[in-house]
Amino acid sequence: MIFHLLCFCFLSLSIGILIGVETGRARGRRSIPEGVPAVERIGIIMNGVTGRMGTNQHLERSIVAIRKQGGIRLRDGRSVAPDPVLLGRSAQKLEALARKYEVERWSTSVEDCLADPQNSIYFDAQATELRAGCVRAALAAGKHVYCEKPLTGDFQQAIELARMAANAGVKHGIVQDKLFLPGLLKLKQVIQSGFLGQILSVRGEFGYWVFEGGQQQPQRPSWNYRKEDGGGIILDMFPHWQYLLENLFGPVTAISCIGATHIPLRADEAGATYKATADDAVYATFQIEGGVIVQMNSSWCTRVHRDDLLILQVDGTSGSAVAGLRECEVQHRSTTPRATWNPDTPDPNNYLEGWQKVPTTASYENAFKIQWEMFLRHVLEDAPFPHDFLQAARGVQVVDAGLRSWAERKWQDVPRLTLQS
Numbered sequence: 005m006i007f008h009l010l011c012f013c014f015l016s017l018s019i020g021i022l023i024g025v026e027t028g029r030a031r032g033r034r035s036i037p038e039g040v041p042a043v044e045r046i047g048i049i050m051n052g053v054t055g056r057m058g059t060n061q062h063l064e065r066s067i068v069a070i071r072k073q074g075g076i077r078l079r080d081g082r083s084v085a086p087d088p089v090l091l092g093r094s095a096q097k098l099e100a101l102a103r104k105y106e107v108e109r110w111s112t113s114v115e116d117c118l119a120d121p122q123n124s125i126y127f128d129a130q131a132t133e134l135r136a137g138c139v140r141a142a143l144a145a146g147k148h149v150y151c152e153k154p155l156t157g158d159f160q161q162a163i164e165l166a167r168m169a170a171n172a173g174v175k176h177g178i179v180q181d182k183l184f185l186p187g188l189l190k191l192k193q194v195i196q197s198g199f200l201g202q203i204l205s206v207r208g209e210f211g212y213w214v215f216e217g218g219q220q221q222p223q224r225p226s227w228n229y230r231k232e233d234g235g236g237i238i239l240d241m242f243p244h245w246q247y248l249l250e251n252l253f254g255p256v257t258a259i260s261c262i263g264a265t266h267i268p269l270r271a272d273e274a275g276a277t278y279k280a281t282a283d284d285a286v287y288a289t290f291q292i293e294g295g296v297i298v299q300m301n302s303s304w305c306t307r308v309h310r311d312d313l314l315i316l317q318v319d320g321t322s323g324s325a326v327a328g329l330r331e332c333e334v335q336h337r338s339t340t341p342r343a344t345w346n347p348d349t350p351d352p353n354n355y356l357e358g359w360q361k362v363p364t365t366a367s368y369e370n371a372f373k374i375q376w377e378m379f380l381r382h383v384l385e386d387a388p389f390p391h392d393f394l395q396a397a398r399g400v401q402v403v404d405a406g407l408r409s410w411a412e413r414k415w416q417d418v419p420r421l422t423l424q425s
Contacts, residue, residue, distance in 0.1 A: 043075050045087035047123035052130035054097040061372040068105050078385050118145040132157050132234030148175040148383050153243040155396035157234050162400040166393035175383045178396035180247045184371035190332035190362040194325050201322030210314045211303035217271020226272035229280040236282035238406050241302045243399030254293040260415045261288035261406045266305040333359040
């Protein structure tokens, strides 16, 4: 009797172990050592990740990276890892991406993904013109929503989505990655230290030459240059400038700008020539609350003769700073060389000397990954996340004012924005 009982217990234990191993394999999970808490999962619908930005920044360098580090650790001690489902229109591309990054789920059906209770978050990195409808459906399905900027190309639609998100009672956020770049974090540190004194003005240069096609393949998708598809550098970059300027210097209160389509013909992904209908350069002046003046040139038709693709020079009464994507240099009033205009003789000053590099005192992670972790904490433990849909609408508001300024050839005010506006 005792022998039969021992055999039964051994058999039961063996079956339990086998079932556990089989379940682990089926779900792609490794066995967890005793005493180590299990990693929970949160389902994330990732729509539009077959594109350049979606694949590189959001999937590979953010979600996959967070998974590889074991998820994020919450205040209560739990660890939670993203469980993405890749969503798009091309089954072939999705399957290839899923295989490459060891993602278990992919789909071509928005409806199925939104109906699945396993998915808590909807993320959208589609082309701008496709975004609003899917965001609206996700909010109606009760999903938390995180989006690439711009939220939409239409200001009234943007504020409507912000109101809908607020009424839905879900978490919502917009990508504002430039806030977390090392050079701009160093610039913010310099500003907060008071080193610059009273800030007077800002001069920004952004851009590079995007090849038209032919001998050199374009670095950007063709829809970027078609207005009817949500293209244009104003719609693409002004949301960035809005949150960057507001975070560093204060809210934008007025704008004057002129756009241009410098390159009228380009080649698409198949090599076919098409007419560019969207602006590929814009030259703008922003007024900031408190009096700071910002001049900002943005162009996909310029060749780079500067240290970085984005450079901001900030001049103040006590000093100046020049920041790029990764580095920041400063010059104090006491070390400013005396310049005298005299083009008839060689200038004795080397103006690039006398600038001091701001030291790197911290390790900087990928800007997109930082914000993804912030949003996940916002969803999972109600951590602060100021980059919400109202901020997203604020970015589109600045786009709208810029386009009207160009069309009407005059300054446009940018009033403070609320959900009741």
